Amino acid sequence: MIVIDKSKCVRCGACMRDCIVHVLTKGEDGYPAFRKEDERFCLNCQHCLAVCAHGAVTCNDVGFGETLDVEQIPDGRAEAALLRQRRSTRQWRDDPIPEEVWTRLVDTLAWMPTGCNDHRLHFTIVRGREKMDWYRREVARTLQKLVRTRIPQILFPKFRRYMAEIMRGDDVVFRNAPCMIVASTPKKAPCREADPWIALSYFDLLAQANGLGTCWSGFGVHAFKGMRGIRKALNMPRGYEVGAVLLFGVPAVEYARVPHPRPMSVEVQ
């Protein structure tokens, strides 16, 4: 339900123009009118609310009072430097993550874009080495049992190096990280493939911009999909599946230089 406060509305039409599903149309008096019959199409994206400079819009009970002030964002140069300089971290310090950074990281998750603005994404955050060690032990136990059957060596000969590391007790799945965030979605979410990766990509950049190290765990995704015990420990809502896993913590490595990667193939048409 979108409510327009006519005492504040200047009839500029900005809310109507920015409504992707056209639930706001011009009424006979020139004020935006909410089409009740089309309410089901509203994505609750709050563009109508955000674009209104006069505080005239209330979108699904959220009004001007709950919106945030627009702040300075990093300029293009700083953002490009962040993208070039973010590295995967696999060496960690046991220093605690400052509370202020925790709060910023966790609170910002609500702003992650999702297909159809589906806010049913679920995040499980495992905070601290002790809790991570439980996942490490469970995964190592299962993987070592599996490697001992010698079946993985036949099925996945390319991964033999990892199998040797697993048998040696190396943590190839969680890379000894002190923390992890797992993003999961309902199995029938409209963009279940993309949403978790996008959300954690943003989290990745934000974490690195706040001085933390991060590392994707593709192996972690497979581990959660294949191992019921650790999956259950994530406490995901019923009907959810794991989408993406990102490890993070205070890094114990600093990079003096920016690598020079092989260019990706780009075609501009």
Ligand SMILES: Cc1cc2nc3c(=O)[nH]c(=O)nc-3n(C[C@H](O)[C@H](O)[C@H](O)COP(=O)(O)O)c2cc1C
């Ligand atoms: C989808 C995806 C899955 C990944 N899975 C793992 C993983 O399981 N373990 C790991 O150590 N690194 C993993 N990585 C990190 C890549 O190895 C790393 O991004 C790449 O080597 C480039 O290094 P950089 O991130 O420092 O630039 C993954 C990265 C991506 C994008």
